Amino acid sequence: MNQSPRFSSFTTPHKGIRNFLSQLSMHAGSCDYSDPQDIAALKERLEEAMELLEEHAQVENDIILSALEERAPGSGAHDQEDHRRLHQMQDILLAKMHDIANPATRPGETARLGAELYQGISLLFAEHLEHMAEEENVTQKLLWEHFSDHELMQLQGRIIGSMKPELLLKWWSYILPAQSPMERLKLMANVQASAPAAFFEQIMAVARKNLPEQAFNKLAASLAPEGAEA
Numbered sequence: 560m561n562q563s564p565r566f567s568s569f570t571t572p573h574k575g576i577r578n579f580l581s582q583l584s585m586h587a588g589s590c591d592y593s594d595p596q597d598i599a600a601l602k603e604r605l606e607e608a609m610e611l612l613e614e615h616a617q618v619e620n621d622i623i624l625s626a627l628e629e630r631a632p633g634s635g636a637h638d639q640e641d642h643r644r645l646h647q648m649q650d651i652l653l654a655k656m657h658d659i660a661n662p663a664t665r666p667g668e669t670a671r672l673g674a675e676l677y678q679g680i681s682l683l684f685a686e687h688l689e690h691m692a693e694e695e696n697v698t699q700k701l702l703w704e705h706f707s708d709h710e711l712m713q714l715q716g717r718i719i720g721s722m723k724p725e726l727l728l729k730w731w732s733y734i735l736p737a738q739s740p741m742e743r744l745k746l747m748a749n750v751q752a753s754a755p756a757a758f759f760e761q762i763m764a765v766a767r768k769n770l771p772e773q774a775f776n777k778l779a780a781s782l783a784p785e786g787a788e789a
């Protein structure tokens with residue numbers, strides 16, 4: 560949770576990443592590797608998680624770290640190297656998942672590969688936790704040193720503007736349940752004030768689907784009524 564009064568570039572998406580990686584780890588550990596349906600569901604979950612991780616690293620490289628490099632040359636190198644290493648780990652997991660889901664793979668072999676996949680996901684999760692903590696504690700301080708909050712929010716706007724709506728909705732499905740009620744309300748109040756009403760409604764539908772009923776009701780009751788001044 561960001562305890563600084565300054566704008567944080569990382570805490571919101573990183574809570575979403577911690578959410579979907581913990582779900583992925585749980586599923587890989589509890590999967591029935593003799594059941595094609597369970598394997599297909601795990602494959603879908605893994606591919607979505609890898610897509611979100613790749614996209615996240617890409618926008619960090621292209622928008623945040625490249626802006627930091629312009630003002631403090633060399634400052635983004637450590638995170639960019641992390642992104643390269645994580646990308647390689649993710650590719651290996653995707654290939655392993657592909658082999659598990661291949662109908663030609665024998666049932667005994669899928670169980671062995673499944674155990675390897677579970678270990679690999681654990682190691683990837685551990686690497687991401689360390690990498691995110693570094694970005695939140697070290698990279699964020701560099702960003703605060705070299706950018707105003709207004710500039711950091713402009714970078715954030717460029718990131719959001721670079722994403723297709725379907726991808727944004729996937730992010731919201733993991734980000735919203737991972738926020739504290741206050742953080743969630745602040746995020747959604749900002750969306751309500753800045754996004755087209757139809758898109759805000761789509762995000763509220765994602766919130767309704769992914770939040771516990773009580774948490775959703777609390778959020779909906781705290782937001783300004785549609786059409787009212789924020």
Ligand SMILES: [Fe+2]
Nearest residue numbers: 616619638694
């Ligand atoms: Fe990163």
